Amino acid sequence: MIKLALFIWLLPLAAFVINILIGKRLPRKGDWLSVGAIGISFILSLIMLYRVLVDYDPNFLVQGSVPWIDLGVLKLNMGLYLDNLAVIIVTAVSTVSFLVHVYSIGYMEGDPLYNRFFAYLSLFSFSMLGLVMWDNLFGIYMMWELVGICSYLLIGFYFTKDSAANAGKKAFIVNRVGDFGFLIGLLIVISTVGSFNLTTIHQAVGQGVLHGGLLTAAGILLFAGAVGKSAQFPLHVWLPDAMEGPTPVSALIHAATMVAAGVYLMARLNFMLTFDAMLVVAYVGGFTSLFAATIAITQNDIKRVLAYSTISQLGYMIMAMGVGAYVAGFFHLVTHAMFKAGLFLGSGSVIHAMHHSMEKTGIHGDPNDMRQMGGFRKKMPYTHITFVIFSLALSGIPFFSGFLSKDAILGGTLAFAMSQSNPIHYLLPTFGFVAAIITAFYMFRLIINTFYGKPKNESLFKHIHESPKVMTIPLMALAFLSLYFIYTIPSISPAGPEGGWFTHLIERPISAVATQLGHPVLFIPEHTEHAAHVNGMLISIIFALTGILLAYLFYYWKKIDVEKFTQRIKPLYALSFNKYYMDELYQATVVSGLLLWNQMLAWFDLHVIDGIVNGSAWVVRNFSFMDGWIDKYIVDGLVNLVANMTLAFGKSVRKIETGQIQNYILGAVLGAFFIIILTMI
Amino acid sequence: MIQLESYLIISAIVFVLGIFTILYKKNAVGILMGVELILNSVNLNFIAFARYIDTYINGQLVAIFIIILAASEAAVALAIILNMYRDRRSVDVTKMDEMKN
Numbered sequence: 001m002i003k004l005a006l007f008i009w010l011l012p013l014a015a016f017v018i019n020i021l022i023g024k025r026l027p028r029k030g031d032w033l034s035v036g037a038i039g040i041s042f043i044l045s046l047i048m049l050y051r052v053l054v055d056y057d058p059n060f061l062v063q064g065s066v067p068w069i070d071l072g073v074l075k076l077n078m079g080l081y082l083d084n085l086a087v088i089i090v091t092a093v094s095t096v097s098f099l100v101h102v103y104s105i106g107y108m109e110g111d112p113l114y115n116r117f118f119a120y121l122s123l124f125s126f127s128m129l130g131l132v133m134w135d136n137l138f139g140i141y142m143m144w145e146l147v148g149i150c151s152y153l154l155i156g157f158y159f160t161k162d163s164a165a166n167a168g169k170k171a172f173i174v175n176r177v178g179d180f181g182f183l184i185g186l187l188i189v190i191s192t193v194g195s196f197n198l199t200t201i202h203q204a205v206g207q208g209v210l211h212g213g214l215l216t217a218a219g220i221l222l223f224a225g226a227v228g229k230s231a232q233f234p235l236h237v238w239l240p241d242a243m244e245g246p247t248p249v250s251a252l253i254h255a256a257t258m259v260a261a262g263v264y265l266m267a268r269l270n271f272m273l274t275f276d277a278m279l280v281v282a283y284v285g286g287f288t289s290l291f292a293a294t295i296a297i298t299q300n301d302i303k304r305v306l307a308y309s310t311i312s313q314l315g316y317m318i319m320a321m322g323v324g325a326y327v328a329g330f331f332h333l334v335t336h337a338m339f340k341a342g343l344f345l346g347s348g349s350v351i352h353a354m355h356h357s358m359e360k361t362g363i364h365g366d367p368n369d370m371r372q373m374g375g376f377r378k379k380m381p382y383t384h385i386t387f388v389i390f391s392l393a394l395s396g397i398p399f400f401s402g403f404l405s406k407d408a409i410l411g412g413t414l415a416f417a418m419s420q421s422n423p424i425h426y427l428l429p430t431f432g433f434v435a436a437i438i439t440a441f442y443m444f445r446l447i448i449n450t451f452y453g454k455p456k457n458e459s460l461f462k463h464i465h466e467s468p469k470v471m472t473i474p475l476m477a478l479a480f481l482s483l484y485f486i487y488t489i490p491s492i493s494p495a496g497p498e499g500g501w502f503t504h505l506i507e508r509p510i511s512a513v514a515t516q517l518g519h520p521v522l523f524i525p526e527h528t529e530h531a532a533h534v535n536g537m538l539i540s541i542i543f544a545l546t547g548i549l550l551a552y553l554f555y556y557w558k559k560i561d562v563e564k565f566t567q568r569i570k571p572l573y574a575l576s577f578n579k580y581y582m583d584e585l586y587q588a589t590v591v592s593g594l595l596l597w598n599q600m601l602a603w604f605d606l607h608v609i610d611g612i613v614n615g616s617a618w619v620v621r622n623f624s625f626m627d628g629w630i631d632k633y634i635v636d637g638l639v640n641l642v643a644n645m646t647l648a649f650g651k652s653v654r655k656i657e658t659g660q661i662q663n664y665i666l667g668a669v670l671g672a673f674f675i676i677i678l679t680m681i
Numbered sequence: 682m683i684q685l686e687s688y689l690i691i692s693a694i695v696f697v698l699g700i701f702t703i704l705y706k707k708n709a710v711g712i713l714m715g716v717e718l719i720l721n722s723v724n725l726n727f728i729a730f731a732r733y734i735d736t737y738i739n740g741q742l743v744a745i746f747i748i749i750l751a752a753s754e755a756a757v758a759l760a761i762i763l764n765m766y767r768d769r770r771s772v773d774v775t776k777m778d779e780m781k782n
Contacts, residue, residue: 659778662704669700 001048002064005080008044008090009129011037016122023115034118035101038125042098049091052084058507060084063199065135074190081135081198084505085330089132089264092334093257095481096341097125099474100252103345106470107248107352117157117246124150128257132264136196137186140265144182144229147258148175154253155245167241174238178228185221188214198268205272205512215513219277222269223284230262230314233288237582239311243303243368247348250303255310255344256337263314263333266321271512275521282322286413286431289315291580293438297445298577301368302347305446309394310340312435316409323428324522325412326508331497332405335487339393339402342478346387349467349475350450353380357463370446375455379464382472384451386479391447393482395440396544401482403541404497410436411529411536418532419524429536436540440547448555496533688729695722709762709772713755720751 015037023030052060065079101121108117127146134140148171156168190196192214193204204210210218226232231239242254253259266273266281273281289312296308313336320329347368353376354367365372377384393402414429455461466472480486484494491499514521553559566573578584695718702715724744731740766772 657781659781661774661777666704669704 001051001062001082002080004044004048005062005082005090005133008041008048008094009080009126009133011041012122012125012129016119016126019115019119019122023119026115029115029118031105031114031118034122035098035105037122038094038098038101041125041129042094045087045091045094048082048087052087052505053501056501056504058084058505060087060505063135074194076138076196077136078139079135079197080133082133085267086132088334088502088505090129092337093128093132094125096256096337096478097121097128097252099477100248100256100341100345103251103348103471103474104246104248106468107348108246113157117154120150120153120157121248121252124154124253124258128261131261135198137189137198137201138196140268141182141186144225144261144265145179147253147261148172148179148229151175151242151253151258154249155242157245157249161244163241164244167238167244171238171242174235175228178225178235181221181224181228182226185218185223185225188218188221202271202512206515208516210272211516215272216274216276219269219273220280223266223273223277223281226262226265226318227284228262229265230259230318231311232262232284232315232318233291234582236288236292236311237579237586240304240307240579243301243307247303247344247351250307251341251344251348254307256341259310259314260317260333260337263317263321263329266318267326267330267333270321270326271509273511274513278322278324278522280322282319282413282416282428285315285318285320285322286428287315288312289319289435290431290438291315293435293442294576295579296442297438298573300370301366302350302370302373302446302450303344303368305370305442306340306343306347309343309439309442312439313340313394316406316432316435319428319432320409320412323413323416324508324524325409325416327503327506328405328408328412330506331487331502332402332409334502335393335401335405335482338478338481339390339400342386342390342475342482343394345471345475345478346383346390349380349383349471350376352467352471353464354460356465357460360463361459363457363460370449372457372460373450373455374453374457375451375461376464377451379461380451380466382466382475386472386475387451388447389479389482391443395443395548396436396540397548398541399484399494401484401487403494404484404487406436407533407537407540408497410540411533414536415524415529415532416522418528433539433543437543437547437550440544441551444548444551445555448551452556495537685729685733688725692722692725692729695719695725707773707775709765709774710759712774713758713762716758717751717755720747720754723747 012034015034019026019030019033023033026033060083062082063079065077067075068078069076101118104117104121108114111117124147127143127150131140131143131147134143152168152172155171156165158164159168186196189201189210192210193201195201195204201210205215228235239254239259243250245254292308292311292315296305296312299305299308313332317329317332317336320326320332350373351367354372358365358367389400393400396403396406410429410432413432417425417429485492487502488494488497488500490501493499497503511521554562554565575581699715699718699720699722702718703712706712706715724747727740727744727747731738731744762772765777769776
């Protein structure tokens with residue numbers, strides 16, 4: 001099992017290394033290498049999933065690790081942690097990744113950086129698979145940053161475009177804010193628990209090594225990482241801009257897998273969230289789901305609508321993690337990965353067609369703009385049908401996968417609100433249900449504007465054609481995976497996922513906080529859960545249908561004049577259209593604040609620091625000058641004086657040396673006399 | 682018998698004469714003669730002491746040694762003087778003051 005997992009994990013890395021080094025010289029620019037690697041990973045992950053399904057054990061767990069870094073006090077292991085959660089998400093990631101790889105062959109055809117694109121995709125697959133399989137938080141953090149890098153590289157893939165390069169930077173910098181929280185959370189864990197290993201942390205929290213306020217803080221800080229990566233309010237601003245990247249990237253990274261990493265992290269660390277931390281998680285998620293949905297209504301860029309929709313759905317999952325609907329949240333992560341990747345790939349297909357048509361007709365414009373589309377239904381039948389399936393799944397219509405997971409979340413939220421004494425917690429299901437109407441509404445607004453009605457631009461419409469098979473087959477595969485029965489086998493009841501393999505295999509882990517305190521942190525009675533589920537399901541079906549109906553009223557039957565309606569609610573419309581001025585708000589506060597601060601620092605640098613440096617230079621220069629003077633006149637003077645004195649003495653003494661031998665002899669004789677006289681005395 | 686003192690007095694007179702010859706002669710050959718005088722006065726002393734005091738013949742031996750030495754010294758000195766004369770056409774030692782100062 002471990003070997004299998006290692007192959008799944010490392011094959012894309014090998015493909016990346018080969019592709020980035022010699023990809024350009026390989027036949028077909030090395031796309032087969034990346035696609036093949038992820039394809040094998042995909043097949044191996046299916047084998048792994050099959051084994052898990054054969055086992056059919058909720059407590060299935062395979063662990064293996066080797067020593068990696070030994071710092072004396074801190075020993076780090078490199079290891080894999082394969083439980084049902086990991087296996088299912090590995091399968092989901094490799095499936096979507098494989099389909100996106102295949103799709104990219106068609107979508108990216110003819111791109112000058114074709115091989116690099118595939119290399120990056122491989123690197124991303126490697127990092128993402130690693131992220132979900134590592135057994136310690138340190139490795140998860142490492143992979144977390146790696147997927148961030150891939151995201152940056154792929155958002156800025158068309159780096160010659162300023163907006164794309166800026167979007168890449170924005171994504172990276174905004175993520176940095178969240179990751180900083182993640183890092184501090186990690187430091188809290190390592191300083192109290194002394195290990196990054198998930199199992200060890202679980203035990204330590206259960207024994208109360210890490211407890212109380214610090215545990216809450218650790219939970220919230222780790223959640224901050226998830227807020228950044230999963231684009232939750234208030235760090236959601238990078239995701240819509242990330243749509244500057246190629247569409248397959250949006251599908252793979254910014255819809256299905258990477259942005260779900262935050263949810264995955266919350267699922268993994270669910271055992272250590274205290275009740276307060278869970279409330280924070282739930283409210284951030286709930287608010288985001290509604291907030292992003294309201295923005296999605298008014299956007300005209302087809303990918304931006306989907307981006308806000310993704311933020312909104314991620315909000316649902318995060319909320320589910322917060323209210324204890326662990327299984328539902330994780331379930332939604334998997335189903336959402338399938339249909340949202342499909343939606344992005346579908347929109348990519350439309351954009352691809354628009355792009356080609358624009359090239360042929362010579363019209364310059366935004367191929368993403370819905371106002372240029374309409375009536376594509378007849379020209380692009382496969383894209384149309386799959387797109388409708390994905391939208392139905394996203395809206396939560398029965399018989400599609402989204403219905404099961406979304407209902408479970410909404411039911412879980414309702415159950416949470418019902419089990420709490422404080423009525424304010426009914427806000428959470430309210431967020432969820434309102435967002436559900438809006439979701440159905442904007443998805444059908446998108447479909448009607450794109451595929452139905454009269455074409456808005458006849459000359460463009462003429463050249464629209466269906467995408468090649470290599471692009472439509474992944475769409476069909478994902479559409480198949482958006483059907484409900486995939487997730488409910490062996491039960492085929494469309495009412496809920498109960499009795500299916502998924503809910504059997506995934507169980508909410510026992511909260512370590514609860515074992516620590518000795519009483520349940522969050523207790524939702526069985527009957528409440530059941531009642532909430534039934535109510536939630538009914539309400540959500542009604543709400544979803546209402547949303548679809550509204551969309552038809554507005555855009556298909558045109559019973560309500562959209563223009564007039566917009567005029568009537570002008571301020572609200574403007575608020576939504578401009579994304580609640582979040583970007584402007586950040587520009588005005590954080591960005592200009594930082595700039596102001598930087599300017600202040602620059603001024604400080606220029607005047608104070610440079611002043612000090614220059615001042616000290618002046619002092620040193622003058623001191624040296626003085627020093628030089630002393631050296632020149634006093635020290636040298638003394639040395640010269642000694643020399644001169646010796647010279648003068650020598651001059652005077654020299655006179656004795658007459659050169660006359662007889663003088664010397666006389667001296668010698670007189671000296672002898674003197675000595676004789678002395679001895680005689 | 683002649684007293685030892687007589688020899689010593691004669692020797693001293695010759696010695697002083699030799700010294701003064703060296704000090705006052707300008708001619709290099711004269712100075713060489715002075716040197717010979719000094720050497721011979723010393724010889725006289727040695728022999729006199731050997732005769733009157735010493736029971737052995739050490740004094741005579743030294744005297745013979747000095748005579749040989751004086752002979753060789755005179756030969757060397759005369760050669761130097763000859764070369765000096767060839768060089769400068771003079772043997773006046775007062776002019777030989779190249780080491781002055």
